[in-house]
Amino acid sequence: MQIAVTHKDADFDALSSIVAATLVYPGMVALCPNSLQSNVQQFLALHKTAFNLARDLQYEPNAVRRLAICDCNQWRQLENSALLQECTHAEIDLWDHHLHKGDIIPTWSCVERVGATITLFLRVIQERQIAVSPQEATLFLLGLYEDTGQLTYDGTTPEDVRSAAFLMEQGGDLRLVVDFLHVAYNETQKKVLYRLMRGMQQYQINDKRVGVGIVRIDQYVALATVVQLYARIIDADAVFVVFENEVSDFFIIGRSKTPDIDVRVILQDFGGGGHAGAGSARISGEAYTAATIREQILTILYRESSAGPLVSEMMSAPVTTISPDTRVYEAGALMEKKGIRGLVVVEDGSPVGIVTLWDLKKLSLHKQQNHPVKAFMQRNVRTIAPATTVREAAHVMVSKDIGHLPVVAGSTVVGIITRTDIVNYLYGMI
Numbered sequence: 001m002q003i004a005v006t007h008k009d010a011d012f013d014a015l016s017s018i019v020a021a022t023l024v025y026p027g028m029v030a031l032c033p034n035s036l037q038s039n040v041q042q043f044l045a046l047h048k049t050a051f052n053l054a055r056d057l058q059y060e061p062n063a064v065r066r067l068a069i070c071d072c073n074q075w076r077q078l079e080n081s082a083l084l085q086e087c088t089h090a091e092i093d094l095w096d097h098h099l100h101k102g103d104i105i106p107t108w109s110c111v112e113r114v115g116a117t118i119t120l121f122l123r124v125i126q127e128r129q130i131a132v133s134p135q136e137a138t139l140f141l142l143g144l145y146e147d148t149g150q151l152t153y154d155g156t157t158p159e160d161v162r163s164a165a166f167l168m169e170q171g172g173d174l175r176l177v178v179d180f181l182h183v184a185y186n187e188t189q190k191k192v193l194y195r196l197m198r199g200m201q202q203y204q205i206n207d208k209r210v211g212v213g214i215v216r217i218d219q220y221v222a223l224a225t226v227v228q229l230y231a232r233i234i235d236a237d238a239v240f241v242v243f244e245n246e247v248s249d250f251f252i253i254g255r256s257k258t259p260d261i262d263v264r265v266i267l268q269d270f271g272g273g274g275h276a277g278a279g280s281a282r283i284s285g286e287a288y289t290a291a292t293i294r295e296q297i298l299t300i301l302y303r304e305s306s307a308g309p310l311v312s313e314m315m316s317a318p319v320t321t322i323s324p325d326t327r328v329y330e331a332g333a334l335m336e337k338k339g340i341r342g343l344v345v346v347e348d349g350s351p352v353g354i355v356t357l358w359d360l361k362k363l364s365l366h367k368q369q370n371h372p373v374k375a376f377m378q379r380n381v382r383t384i385a386p387a388t389t390v391r392e393a394a395h396v397m398v399s400k401d402i403g404h405l406p407v408v409a410g411s412t413v414v415g416i417i418t419r420t421d422i423v424n425y426l427y428g429m430i
Ligand SMILES: [Mn+2]
Pocket: 013, 014, 071, 097, 116, 117, 147
């Protein structure tokens, strides 16, 4: 006797795997758990006769020659595990895509990081050219799509995607897949969503909207779907949620739909992983609180999402200005008094010229000291907006060889940024 078993509260991947096992091992019986997820139950109610599933199988443990254990690796996840463990003459074949170590010691195993266990079976089914019925193909598609979030989750592999193509070729029905995949959110998920709606803080980082939230929760189950749903509802560019359980373990989930915010970069500071669009990190340890984690996420977000500080953060203000009619000697005295090397010449608030200490030093004739500065000032003043990055300001100064850049909002001078500011900034960076 050969039996295929899977975990309690079976999902579509679990059910798919035991059905696939009967295709891969001729003569094997698929033992369907009594506890099934509700959408699996509904699907089976409609497809009762399509699959050869045994329920409440009576068997003599000593007569079992092989156990194919699918989609789980711990005895306690199986129904009637005590009886199964009495099958001491059975070889145990383990098929799983969960890589963490379990307590089932297999004789043989096929355990790999793929999106769904069914993908591992489909590899063998395709290699051996085993026939798959349209009903089986539909069930397998459900398993594959459910475990990979329709091929969008982190763990999805190219092989998963190829498996989906194969299943469609075998007559897998996407309309049925859509019907049964639509899972209602469970109580925990609804609670989490509700707390997110109430407690999430939104931040404007450059032109991107980012939500960062903290949710206390008993267990981390299927939270990614809630975070994703929440991000869609508030139409955020990126969302980070810090989940905290009662023993102060933390689980961070991040989602981003903008290339400007790379989730992987943000979460790698916490030892997390993923890719630019989605990732997670698990943290335990007394060094953290949920609040410090949020602060750290925000710090990294600001650091990563902008090209450094803005001119408005670095400029000197207010600016010492003079009118075009100010005498040259007055301008020189003013600069000396203020300890500065340039003055912005303004008319009705708008910059019309610049006078620098360097320019005035070139005026050697005594009588020139009494002339108005408008006769000697540099015209065609190059200005810069407050929201420009300091990096850009540095570029303008270097490429145009300008030492003083008046910062102008509308047509009014609101500040000035000098070569000295830039040098300080650059050295501060180093
Ligand atoms: Mn699975």
